[in-house]
Amino acid sequence: MTERESMEFDVLIVGAGPAGLAAAIRLKQISPDMAVCVVEKGSEVGAHTLSGAVLEPRAMDELLPDWREDPPALTTPAGEDSFLYLTATKAHKLPTPPHMHNHGNYIVSLGNVCRWLGAKAEALGVEIYPGFAASETIVEDGRVRGVVAGVMGITREGEEGPNFQPGMELRATYTLFGEGCRGSLTKKLMAQYNLREGAQPQTYGLGIKELWEIPKEKHTPGKVLHSTGWPLQSDTYGGSWLYMFGENLVSIGFVVGLDYPNTWLSPFDEFQRLKTHPAFRAILEGGKRVAYGARALNEGGFQSIPKLVFPGGALIGDSAGFLNVPKIKGTHTAMKSGMLAAEAAAAALAQGPEEAPAVLDAYPAALRESWVWPELQEVRNIRPGFAKWGFWGGMLNAAVETYVFRGKAPWTLAHHTDHKATKPADQCQKISYPKPDGVLTFDRLSSVFLSNTNHEEDQPAHLKLRDPSLWKPVNWDRFRSPESRYCPAAVYEAVGAEEGDPRLVINAQNCVHCKTCDIKDPDQNIDWCTPEGAGGPNYIGGM
Known part of the structure; x- marks a missing residue:
């Protein structure tokens, strides 16, 4: 095996998202001489960051109290709130649930927020390495000692190519994993250290987003609109957002819970249908789509939070799953988790690296004492209520939880695993989706083009079937290739069915890193x- 160079740090952070960067900044605020490193798989900080997004500034105020004096680009104070129930042709305005009130919040580009936080971190002396993917966790004597990052130049056949780089061992006393939803290293840590023991299964949603420029006369900076109902059936959880920010930008997106039962459903095509509704068509017509992206979201909330610490490290942000689903916000809770983990690591390191405890038990204890814990605990029954009773039962349950029990119901509803919710094809009604018009609605490939997605072609496929022999009897014969529909990037393609020889083609170069396939298969x-x-x-600044 090729020997690797190594670098030593006090704290290593995997992922330059809001949680990781907040952790890095907090560490340097506490101990300016501490050696802190952040590795990020995107080409730059913010390149892989996708969100709606409305920012609740609570954690930002705690971390950088004067941030409003020089805010991230495109930050726009949230204004008018609207919540709609859609039928196929009508929009009925509903009272905005209290969790969704946005007074005092800000519409932001989360990618710009991360770029801005990254600059703040570097100014404090944090070392940030973008384009440096962490591909392996270093575990010695049962303790995480860091990661291997920056391995490049391995050919498709798994051999060392002419531009091979073995990567580096980045070692640290503590490693914080902020990879986001369904991170590849986090997934392995979950299994290795049994971190899901005692927690409910995680449940997920797929968020698909477009950025539009619309005529200024249609634009109301700060406008916030959410919808539920059409085009989804009552057995499928989901809804939309539309945020107006900057001078003429609109972020429009759609979330579908990945516990949907109908194998024929395509979240991407449901989103395209949504835009044809009169409520959205009136806003988007005359505008231009300028960006596209997708990512999976943790929706399990309070009861799905895993064990957060293990020897030598901790999970922060969406790697653990701190999204407040009814509030449709998770940046503030992710940042706070990173800050609390940083404070625990700094306190441990103050004893000296050799005396630092193996497990950062102070972090989960501090999280339970923080405002994050009651915020998530109060809304714990809302999302699983929709899974248990469908749309109308879920709406009634949400009302009772919010207005009667006020988050203090004496029970906690359970989650189920999303992949087990899918029904076989012969038990589901086929869905006919209209062809895209190229003006308001689009196909997958033109959408992926707008995401600026690129992968080096001569590398091992990062999407793999653990057992290729299972695809035909399971995915095709029983479910008729659901991956060709739930993937928002046309990665999976079932070919040869008409000739009687169905087989799967994986176009890994199209992948926008949403992780849905890893969840829903x-x-x-x-x-x-x-x-x-x-x-x-490579998401642009407005994403």
């Missing part, structure tokens, strides 16, 4: 792992 046979650094989408 009916037999958990698809494994998403990290490609070479800088591969994947």
